[in-house]
Amino acid sequence: MEAIRRSIDLSYSFIVDLSMDQIRIDLTSSIVRVFLTLKVENTGASQASDVLLAFPPTEAEHLAIVKASTAEGKRKRKTYVPLSVNPTELPDAPNGARLFSISLRNPLKTGEAAVLEVLYIVTHCLEPFPVEISQSETQFVYYHDSATLLSPYHVMEQITYIKTPNNKVESYTRVDPTNRAGTELRYGLYHDLPPYSYSPIIVHFENNNPFAVVEELVREVEISHWGNLQVREHYKLKHAGARHKGVFSRVEYQSRPSISGVSSFKHLLARLPPRVHSVYYRDEIGNISSSHLRLGSQKSELEIEPRYPLFGGWKATFVIGYGLPLQDFLFESPDGRHYLNFSFGCPLLETVVDELTIKVVLPEGSKNPSSAVPFPVNQQLEVYYDFSPISMLAEPLMLVSAVFLFFIACIAYLHIDLSIRKS
């Protein structure tokens, strides 16, 4: 078997074969989830410590997350161990393909094989077509991808499954062998694919899932050492699906909910941390009186309804605010500094966030703030700062002294005779 060879001057001086590769693409929501199962085999001469993943540039732009793990242990005690994934560069990558390298826990020796599970999520890659739909129409989208895996390696066997939300598929590209059964579309099995082989496919199918996109999310986290962590999140929400065209008829929407406005959505679910309190949901013009909060020990769920159902292209802005017990998120590091450990993620489920800003408001009197941002692995944010508990008393003392001075002033006014002559 011929394997790809690379020049020696590259740091990736090993040769890997993908002996069996399975792609499962889940198109059942507005976000595309791709599960890769890679069986990698080192057919080169030297040890391999990294495995490369390649993405076409259009997909790489909208790549939200890449996670890799490897299964360890035998069948029943199988545990998945996460592996670190980092972007990398290769000079000879064709057409601007972007690469990520997965660092293996144990380098593969020549002839050894390993199974890797990769999950990556791509947003904004479902393109609505037709671009504008009326209220009674359903939403169809295009999905562009390749039937074969884009890979810098020689692929021996590969198969791609695409799962659509329902069996209404308008059209799909055939790259034989291709077949479709119900909601599943199968490309493959393909054999012996050369590196960077790419055979574009388009799937045109119905997808009425909420295409909720938060165009901008500003999150303010305010720390109060009196025991509260106040979070305020400003959302700019948009329905990013096919634009709504023509009339919005309330009577249709109310009386025929199954066929009218199926691609619109009217509520969203936010998953908040447990023990959340004083939740509010409002916008510039006041409280939005439609939300439900379910409190649980593991998580709290807030179901919010925007003021109006969102049709394609419609927007809504709102603010969600809540308080959290401080001890769940604020810790003291061994050197006496305080640090806040808080999630980056957006609490709204099935929602894409385009731009995220986090502001952390430290209490008055804090010193030396520094932050630890764990990107590109985007999970937890840490903010370190010095704080002496004395500063906590500053405001109460100011209040007390103000009241005290007021009383002193009153007493003084009552006792001092300001008249010039005695009456």
Next chain:
Amino acid sequence: MGAKAENAVRPPSLAPSSSFPFPALRTLKLKTKQQELLIRVSALALIYVLAFAVRLFSVLRYESMIHEFDPYFNYRTTLFLTKNGFYEFWNWFDAESWYPLGRIIGGTLFPGLMVTAALIYRALRFLTFAVHIREVCVLTAPFFASNTTLVAYFFGKEIWDAGAGLAAAALIAICPGYISRSVAGSYDNEGVAIFALLLTFYFFVKAVNTGSLAWGLASAFGYFYMVSAWGGYVFIINLVPLYVLVLLITGRYSMRLYVAYNCMYILGMLLAMQIRFVGFQHVQSGEHMAAMGVFFLMQVFYFVDWVKYTLNDPKLFHSFLRITLTCSISVGALALGVGTATGYISPWTGRFYSLLDPTYAKDHIPIIASVSEHQPTAWSSFMFDFHILLFLFPAGLYFCFKRMSDATIFIVMYGLTSMYFAGVMVRLILVATPAVCLISAVAVSATIKNLTTLIRTKSKALQTVSSKGTSSLKASAKASLDQALPFQRNAALALLAGAFYLLSRYAIHCTWVTSEAYSSPSIVLAARGAHGGRVIFDDYREAYFWLRQNTPPDAKVMSWWDYGYQITAMGNRTVIVDNNTWNNTHIATVGRAMSSYEDEAYEIMQSLDVDYVLVVFGGVTGYSSDDINKFLWMVRIGGGVFPVIKEPDYLVNGEYRVDKGAAPKMLNCLMYKLCYYRFGELTTEYGKPTGYDRARGVEIGNKDVKLEYLEEAFTTSNWIVRIYKVKPPKNRW
């Protein structure tokens, strides 16, 4: 506190407990005077808090939000003021309203309220209270209501005694007539204006009582604040000269009055001219001429007085008086005549006429008559807003006449004139409220004081009789008087209990009225659901927010003028007409469009660049103050300018109907079509045919409404607000 101590020699009537020392107070070993002061101050502090707290029903029931219509404009301007600073605000030309005319905001509004709120906001920010400007705006009215109670206390003290002051403060704190305009969220001019009004009057009465230039100056500044806050300042500038005139006629002219009036008038006038909206009206408008006339009269009076003093000859003086009087009257009349004829002095405006003559607006200015708060007051709303004060008011007048002074004459005049105006227009009950409260407080205070004196003298007399056997002549006389009426003490006690009962009924009534009638924001509607739960109709905000988010930023929205302020403030879109009804023709154009057939309306809308049309429709929910019910006013106002629109075309035998028997023009006019578009397909109530209008209780007459030039853009979840998009003109080829 020196002034307080002077009056404290006689214990105030409302706090009879001050003469029966509390055991706790006795341990503190306070002197009677100090006890009295303590009770007074704490009672006042409690009233202050009460006045604020009772106005918070709306915030607790709903949320911290701005209510109704006009407050939204005030809120929007306040936002602008805090964001862009005073000079930008002062020079603000608003292109978002009255499209395509625009409105010079800085020159056509009373800035007092916005500046006050902005100052409070700045002060709080300075003290590092990170409040939102909305919260400041929401709580401005309750805060000023609290301050009004303080002014009422001092005013009451000035006209009667400290007890009356306390009673006045307590009465005004919860009087529904005032609460109706000052609940939290009702961010309107009246909120601060009543405070300013009462403050001006208080300072003026104080100035008249003392003859002090300082109080006169204070009243001039109070007047300035009032002018900056509300158009109702015209009431001050006419009441004060009227009062002065009455004092002159009744021979109560004094140097104190001269100082007070001149200082207040001249300085107040100069200060008021600084408000752009008022400008030179003080010297040019007929409504302000009374003050100027009295001012000149006062000078003549002073001059005559001086001549009388120097002449020392009655005969000579009389002939002199005759000459001066004829001269001054003829000169005055001539000046007025020339001024009016040349147009320098503008004649009285329609609004002013409508105040004097309740029927004027109905015949001449439909736009004023169309507003519900401009209707003549029904006696039930007097009862609703004043409750027992309505009966205490005449009693208080009696006491005031009994103990006549400059101050009581003032309050009597204020009470009588404002009561007349309250009868003319519902909203002017507000102006009458402070006077009614003050005069009633006099009644309460005087009655209770008399009753308690009766009870106390009796017991004292008995004590003296028992201890000494023989007593002084006075005491024995009193004792014999008491013995002559054996049930007097019991009767007094019973009356006291009665008064207490009435006052507590008043408190209960006020709380009930506030919570039931005056605490609804009218933006959010609440109703009882089928299972007793509260159902909230938040349709207005749903629609406005939809406009704000999903229409082009330069879209022009046409609606009836009631919703103009709300659309600009909440929807952030340009409107054709709004609640500042300065251009009747423009409003009439909108009225005409609404009452024309669709194709005619389309031409009007095209000429006004209208992109969206917004109507309010209550047929699904049974919300009765919707556009169909306001429609006749649109016809009337439109027809007032454009005679093509005739009211009888929309009526059948003088009756207004929307069902099958309705007039054909009615069934096909734009407003009808927009309200009932596709309504015929909807079943609103079980057991009723489709298209059953719940607000009017009829099945609509035209169920098959077709729109040619407009299309439905948005309808809120309960159909209360419906927005239509005006289609672009069709291609000609």
